[in-house]
Amino acid sequence: NAGVMQNPRHLVRRRGQEARLRCSPMKGHSHVYWYRQLPEEGLKFMVYLQKENIIDESGMPKERFSAEFPKEGPSILRIQQVVRGDSAAYFCASSLGTTGRAFFGQGTRLTVV
């Protein structure tokens, strides 16, 4: 039973390019969460999605960032026109329901040069 799969594991983008991060939740999980971990800081919640719906995006920057979780396929976190401050580790987690534990992926480390 595969865990939460994220790809790519490492992503390098030049300033102004777009970054697309993918997350496949655990089998049977329909709740997906994205977190960002900046150096020397804790994990910060960005967005919570269920299939085809954004439930809570209170932690996501208003501009340049978007997320989706289509009916078929992985969840995508999209960052347009990346800046150096976007360099961070981005983690995806999934859960079976609205309570209980969330399982995390290994993360995507984004470096903006």
Next chain:
Amino acid sequence: EDQVTQSPEALRLQEGESSSLNCSYTVSGLRGLFWYRQDPGKGPEFLFTLYSAGEEKEKERLKATLTKKESFLHITAPKPEDSATYLCAVQAGPNQAGTALIFGKGTTLSVSS
């Protein structure tokens, strides 16, 4: 504002030297408190969930406890392989918020032989 504070930031122990990590929280409507372990370059790995004051959970050399204001992660006779960053997180608010978590910054534990 919901907040999670972990102390100490870093802890160095000798193998076999027991100690405790602290997680204090200020949240409205606690639904659960979680402990995760994170190794460098990896995603958080679930350890425990605690739901109510007085609850305790154990796993090998680790024991987690919960009061109304804080949680402790007790490490008994640690080994070098216990070296990692330990993250505390809380789930708060209505069920509609899903399992979105508020994380502390973590305690980095180093155990030397």
